[in-house]
Amino acid sequence: MVKDWSPDSWRDRPIKQQPAWPDLADLDRALKQISAYPPLVFAGEARSLQTSLAKVAAGNAFLLQAGDCAESFEDFSADNIREKLRVILQMAIVLTYSMGVPVVKVGRMAGQFAKPRSADYERIGDDDIPSFRGHIVNAQGPTAAARVPTPERLVQAYHQSASTLNLVRAFTKGGFAALDRVHAWNQEFVASSPAGQRYEQLAREIDRALRFMRATGMDTESNASLREVDVYTSHEALLLSYEEALTRRDSTTGTWYDCSAHMVWVGERTRELDGAHVEFLRGVGNPIGCKVGPTMSGEDVIQICELLNPARIPGRLTLITRMGADHIESGLRPLLSAVKDSGHPVVWACDPMHGNTYTSVHGHKTRDLESIIGEIEGFVRAHRAEGTWPGGIHVELTGEDVTECIGGADKLIDSDLAARYETVCDPRLNGRQSLELAFRTAELIRSGDQAG
Template sequence: METSVWTPDSWRRLPIAQQPDWDDPSELDAVEKELGSYAPLVYPSEIRELQSQLAKAAKGQAFVLQAGDCAESFNDFSADVVRNKLRVILQMAVVLTYSSGVPVIKVGRIAGQFAKPRSSPMEKINGQLLPVFRGHIVNDDEASIDARRPDPKRLLRAYHQSSATLNLLRSLTRGGFSDLSRVHTWNQEFVASSAEGQAYDAVATEIERALKFMAACGIDLEREETLRKVDFWTSHEALLLGYESAMTRYDRTSKTYLDLSSHTIWIGERTRELNHAHMEFFSGISNPIGCKIGPSATPKEVIEICEKLNPMRIPGRLSLVSRMGSEKVQSVLPKLISAVQQANHPVIWSCDPMHGNTFVSENGFKTRNLEQVIDEVRGFFLVHRSLGTWPGGLHVELTGEDVTECLGGSATVNEEDLDTAYNTICDPRLNARQSLDLAYRVAEMLIGD
């Protein structure tokens, strides 16, 4: 059977899920053409460097921490929000690296994480039936017919906010903010007095002592770039393929196509149908990519995904992100890992312990319990340990702000606390305290591995 030639637009001939009902296709087409004339958001050399680092994770020599917002907001965007998010991810990475001795690849759900898949195209709010909120790149979260109308111009706003975010991230990670000698300054006021904040402070003190020892031995820390700067990569779920294909360029160096909207992107659980549009688009770009795998996946489906997305078996090219739920991970995941292992596919197995553990509290808030999140990660590690495979990463939704959206943690958030600072525009996120709590627990699992 003859196979059609892949192009950045070849996905358009196939069925596609989770797309907005745009009112004016000609307006959408004009916006996508305008996006196609814009400068890339990331550089091919950065993508190639990330690919080389992820290859180490595929071989069990590194761990991937992928974390950030459920959905970025147009309304809650500032330098402080970006800085606080970066800070908590760096804090988690320091804990994981220092405690386990394993290099941590830091990837943010940031600078492009605007679109969200939804379980229904409509939702009822205060008795009114409205088009569902699909993320600020599509429509507004305000509960009105006009606000929920998909607006193609929002794609342009998402691009510009992503560009501003990337500029700030590059400044922070290259300009001294991430300098290991300043680890104490990463403490936030609301963390410093907590149990996990004090534990982090102890780690920071040990790192500073080690740095002083290096300086006393004659090592010029000011000239050690690896101590002063950090690699930080961006990612998002590539849901709106018109946006993604508009940002795709041919790279003459590698002679491949790269999606330059982000360093790495992933396919969600709801859009991973093998012969549908998202699989087609992802199969032709050379970015490192991910695919979410839920509890309904079969070994046959997972092998077909691997063959479609990484037929050359390139280490680090493909991450499979399990999102099973704490009650199912140990019964479902082993057969999937075994099948992939037997087929000799060098994937990175990562754990998303958030989406399979979401529920609605008695007082009506969509939430997650940190202990269930940790239970799923523990089950993920136990499965890998029993099979002799590498638990390659953690994929979580979090914020650097002091929100009350998930239950539990050292500074306990109870159901009656949820409405105190429930600020998410979509799914509940761990706050900074809960994120550090999770990092210490995962570090213990890595040490045990």
């Protein structure tokens, strides 16, 4: 139990990135409604994730955290959830088979609705209107009326998260994730790519291994480790009133858990040491993450570790670096050294997306796959130099055949972006690009291990 903490103690701290709710009575009604609903996840599941992340912190597993930049109310369907999950499973297979370590799978899903913004207002034509903050807050339409924060959206986000979790659990435990289905995960538009062809070769090798196991008498049909997988959920804990409404005391341990997701993180814009977001996260029992940008010093990162994981529990804290391909190696090495010397058992994960975002000549926000991979390469080099484990990647992707990031085997360029630019907020990798990223990440880490 954390001393001097309660689920609402964050309300006494300065807070950023919150909507200007026009009717606080409506907000209160929506939050009370959510408070009365069942938890979305359970404390025992969060503890299981923490146990798996402890293996990552020790260098014996790898974290794959992936999914939408911001989930949508409009594009919500079973097909979209299945295809996003399919890409995550494909990437996990590539990483596991190529690196020889277990992969902890955490989706940015079932709650990743709210988005921090660089400004409260944006210019549309001749007018300044409130910024779009994700479908949990307001609508995407370019009018002042659409951008009014609506508390009922909080309730809708809860219900969509519950439905998403139900489907994820059904897919991961009901046969879709079985290892003998690795061929079936390779959709036509992915299979036609060079990465898809490499994946097919890997799938054939897995098939041969399964046939060998059956030939030796192993029952692969009833072996749960070959038929089921664990996929956990995560999101940025941005709207603290929503997170508080879903925070419950675990009956077996007495510890408070944020039951909106298995893992929650604090972003680069809200990680002030005396701020509301860090105050809230320090008291919940979930595994938590903290984004680490290029301005963070070694002293800053140690203070974050002391606040968020004072008991130094392995698997409790994941530090997610987002510095840009040009700054990651020089910016990260002092932080790795400081944390290593302090003895804090953190998971280090690389978010190679946010530090490599720019606006194309045609006006689309985009990312170049080569820059994304370049940041992962610098991340691995920094860890190799400091003798630490590059524990994972944190990426934004979709299972749809979108054209939002340039590069990859399709050689997408700026002029291709408008063809299928469908993101609610930030540009995402499509299935082909995601699979290519998985192969190249595994190669980088494997080559680093061999060099070490």
